[in-house]
Amino acid sequence: MRSVCLFCLVVLLGGCAFTDMKLPLPVKGLDPTVAGGGGREVVVTVPFADDRGVKRCGMKKNGYNMDTADIVCQGDPALWLGKLFADELRASGFRVLGADDARKPSAVRLDGGLLTVFVEPVIGAWSGSLETDLQVKLVATSDTGLRAERVFFVKGAKKGLMVVTDQPVQTAFHRATQDLLREMVQAVFELMLKYPQLGGGEIRSGRAGAAG
Amino acid sequence: MRRLLLLIVLLVPPAGCGRHFVVKPEEVAGRDDRQWTVISAPAAPSPAEPAPDPAAEAPSPPVAPVSP
Numbered sequence: 001m002r003s004v005c006l007f008c009l010v011v012l013l014g015g016c017a018f019t020d021m022k023l024p025l026p027v028k029g030l031d032p033t034v035a036g037g038g039g040r041e042v043v044v045t046v047p048f049a050d051d052r053g054v055k056r057c058g059m060k061k062n063g064y065n066m067d068t069a070d071i072v073c074q075g076d077p078a079l080w081l082g083k084l085f086a087d088e089l090r091a092s093g094f095r096v097l098g099a100d101d102a103r104k105p106s107a108v109r110l111d112g113g114l115l116t117v118f119v120e121p122v123i124g125a126w127s128g129s130l131e132t133d134l135q136v137k138l139v140a141t142s143d144t145g146l147r148a149e150r151v152f153f154v155k156g157a158k159k160g161l162m163v164v165t166d167q168p169v170q171t172a173f174h175r176a177t178q179d180l181l182r183e184m185v186q187a188v189f190e191l192m193l194k195y196p197q198l199g200g201g202e203i204r205s206g207r208a209g210a211a212g
Numbered sequence: 213m214r215r216l217l218l219l220i221v222l223l224v225p226p227a228g229c230g231r232h233f234v235v236k237p238e239e240v241a242g243r244d245d246r247q248w249t250v251i252s253a254p255a256a257p258s259p260a261e262p263a264p265d266p267a268a269e270a271p272s273p274p275v276a277p278v279s280p
Contacts (some may be wrong), residue, residue, distance in 0.1 A: 054233060065232075106254070120234045131234045135243065146254035153243035155234070183244075191248055197257040 020070045025080040037093025040199030041107035046082035048112035058119030104200045105143040113137040129159040132176035154179040
């Protein structure tokens, strides 16, 4: 009888570790935004290409670091990130166009490829943390001959955890998303400062503050 | 004694015996490019049309007729 009770207790306590978790994708952009786009034209292809090797968005693990369940994105992460990036460039003052819109020859076309989206608890002997890896490749081209590439890799972490629940997972994911967005937007600024002829407009150095 | 050992095994699981998908924090910098790899630069902007020279545009003074 005692064994049965113990078995039931273990099953009840361990139940959540074996249940898939749905991860809502954050829709909030940078706060504050990186300002200074000056109305320059950029074309963002949405959605990004989904080039992930692992299609699930993360995994749950038990105390022995064993994979017990999936973390599944609510929605298409390639579509989500493409939209978020386009919205953030718009908030930064760029004139963001769709792939089929009329544009200047100097407009910069940004094609993104999503390489990694993964959330995972990293369990140590005495403590643990939740870590999110995000990796994106951006290819920038223009009708005037530009071709440039860059890979972005960021990690967001929420430390001091032993139990995987929704909130810490979302916190780690949100932190990684913010870092990735900031890096990508600043990279567009860097490219346009290097080649001022791109985008046809006035570029000011990207800086945190009100969009303008 | 056995119970104590069992409790220790259950509460203090051995670390690092699982598989990791996320990279170690020290490996992040090596996977981030940090700067653009420019394969081809955009064409330089066409030089602005030079402003017309007022002297060049000024009508030439009338030539006085040469008397025979």
